Amino acid sequence: MQRTLSIVKPDGVNKNLIGEVIKRFENAGLKVVALKMAHLAKKQAEGFYAVHRQRPFFDSLTTFMCSGPIVPMVLEGKDAIKKVRDIMGATNPKDAAPGTIRKDFADSIESNIVHGSDAPDTAAFEIGYFFNATEILR
Ligand code: IDP
Ligand code: MG
Numbered sequence: 001m002q003r004t005l006s007i008v009k010p011d012g013v014n015k016n017l018i019g020e021v022i023k024r025f026e027n028a029g030l031k032v033v034a035l036k037m038a039h040l041a042k043k044q045a046e047g048f049y050a051v052h053r054q055r056p057f058f059d060s061l062t063t064f065m066c067s068g069p070i071v072p073m074v075l076e077g078k079d080a081i082k083k084v085r086d087i088m089g090a091t092n093p094k095d096a097a098p099g100t101i102r103k104d105f106a107d108s109i110e111s112n113i114v115h116g117s118d119a120p121d122t123a124a125f126e127i128g129y130f131f132n133a134t135e136i137l138r
Helices: 010-014 018-027 042-048 058-065 080-088 101-105 120-130
Strands: 002-008 031-035 071-077 114-116
Touching: 002 018, 002 080, 002 120, 010 018, 010 058, 018 031, 018 071, 018 080, 018 101, 042 058, 042 120, 071 080, 080 101, 080 114
Parallel strands: none
Antiparallel strands: 002 071, 002 114, 031 071
């Protein structure tokens, strides 16, 4: 069993895709074990994406991530990290495979609907960024 953090980003919430995203994860056998809605301040978005602080898109990305409410969630299942990444599709919707969330719904490489942790260490950091132990089912 593995846990990962996913987020429906502001563009996904704005397009009424919260249910669609969760449905795709659940249909793949993943369990939602924590869920909330949040509206990040700029500093909180910067902290979440700290690994990208040297990238040219950092300011734009973190501004986008606090432009509206988001829905962070913890998903649990076998190979949860890879499953979520496969369901999301490539970062740039132009490169995303047919049937992935980003191919089906994303407008751009930045406004790409959904986040998913990319490795066990980042998943642990990202889950802890949004949820404390009492907020995650056990
Ligand atoms: P990922 O979300 O597929 O893991 P990362 O490379 O970790 O992609 O980038 C984090 C987020 O930063 C992306 O989901 C996207 O919103 C944004 N992003 C990535 N690359 C670019 C870019 O070249 N221009 C603008 N935004 C980008
Ligand atoms: Mg990433």
